[in-house]
Amino acid sequence: MADFQTPEFREYPAVPNTLIPNATAHLSPFVAKPEHQEQLGFPGELVDNWEEKAIDKMGDLLGKYRSLRVYLDSCVKCGSCTDKCHYFQGTSDPKNMPVARQDLMRSVYRRYFTFAGKTLSKFGLGGIVGAREMNREVLDEWYSYFHQCSQCRRCSVFCPYGIDTAEISMAAREIMDHVGLGQKYCNEILGKLQKVGNNLGLPEPALKATLAEYGEEIEDDTGLPVRLPLDVKGADILLITPSADFFAEPHIDGLMGYAKVFHEAGVSWTLSSYASEAANFSMFIGSYSNMKICAERIRDAAIELGVKRIIVGECGHAWRVAYSFWNTVAGIGSGADENDVYAQKLQKQLDHSFKQPTHICEFTYDLIQKGKLRFNKAENDHRTVTFHDSCNVARGSRMGDWAGGQFDIPRAVIKACCNNYVDMDPDSIKEKTYCCGGGGGLLTDDLMEIRVKGALPRMEALKDVSDNKGVNTLAAICAICKAQFAKVLPYYNFPMSMLVSTHQLVGEALVMTGSEQEKELMEEEAEASEED
């Protein structure tokens, strides 16, 4: 791993006042191997006439996605976006300004798809209108800098034209995949998902044994036979959660929190070994066809198990995929294609008196509103909690049925089970939230430098509330955010243990009916009333 310096905290976080050209030009992730590429329907390696193929693919995407053409046409170089990217703030590399990242593609677009660019380029004057030939140098620059974008869309919030750099970055990766230059991290994982059912490559027997262990752990703690059911036909609810929830910390504690909530609510639920993954990295690589293949596993599992409701665990981009794409790619929700038999079937099977799909935070929030969950908030009194809004939840989806529900609901859930809650700087939360630094397919060890540097703005906002408001706990609702923070917190001298899953806080304070915790609480209350 390359040596690099963790950025210093700035006294007044602001625009980097010294630009460092090509500061992170050396960063580019491992290239996917032929087997990773081919399993997703892409060429194994860079094809011979890749320049031509890349331009053809760009033309194809421009025809399919009107938005892409509008984004490439409409930038007026106003500069609003320049300092809004966490990677720019952390690296001072001008190519990490969102406008510069867009220009990597815009320059090629101008050369091959605009009248001025095509004409002037004949005389070698394309540069006048910012047009560039597609060549190896450009491709390498794409590969490097389109993998220094986490597709978090913070810049688009500040763009007066609403230009979405994420969509440009997704299109660029789709083009690169189509000429045989894919990223190992995303593509290897997508292959595992399509073969085994999850990003980890966790096979059914291992998943079953793992879930049994967690059930035992909850039983040891509560005295209640809480289970994490797998492949139960006829269950009402299918939980689709990131496979990191089965494997990593603090994700696991979130999973056990969901299990406790389901148990307390008295609902029948199940996980699926065939569809044991909420994540769908197809979005990161802009591949609609792969997104559909991954989502269809969930549809098949839902039909096979006969469930009435689909609930999604704590995962940022998965919730965007679920909320914004599942309906059309797989028929989960409404809007299934008339000719798509299975999508139609599932749509009829699901109970539409519930939101389809439902986020786990919505499910818990609803129970809290109905007074069905009892919390002993004192269990979390050693914590002062702040919440990190995940970019894809904040800017790519919604919870509840009101504007901003995706901000209010997780906070309401946390406040229901914690007495001490503080928000970070308003410029760093809700729709202006900063990416954790590891989103969009960047959560890989070979990109550790950009991950650490890109975490700077979030770490600064955390430092502020940690120093001034006593915050000692950072709650997240995304598997990527959790894994990223677990790695980068120590670089900024925070303890890894300050990181929690949102449903971990829920699980710790939940007083389940008939549990050891309930008995203790009743004894304490009885003692207190005797003293009175």
Add this chain to the structure above:
Amino acid sequence: MATMTVNGKDYEVDEEGYLIDLSQWNREVGEELAKSEKVDMTESHWEVIDFLREYYDEYQIAPAVRVLTKAIGKKLGKEKGNSKYLYELFPYGPAKQACKIAGLPKPTGCI
């Protein structure tokens, strides 16, 4: 493909130094992999590595962190059954670093 040489024999490793063919693994290879990770192997390290390899044999995947800590706790005593202990042994994270030394494939995903 990169290779790693141990006792005059070449072993294929991937770009991050993970052993390609896990059946080729032996203690000497493990020692060499540990050196590349700057981990000084002690008997405590080998206890974890042995458990990882046993688990992998049974399930074709590395255990979840919690499963690992619980198993270590059961086998070696409660004071060792926590992730702090494992991080002391394998500072870059028990999942990835210990798997590498054990010759197992790198766990992938949001972890």
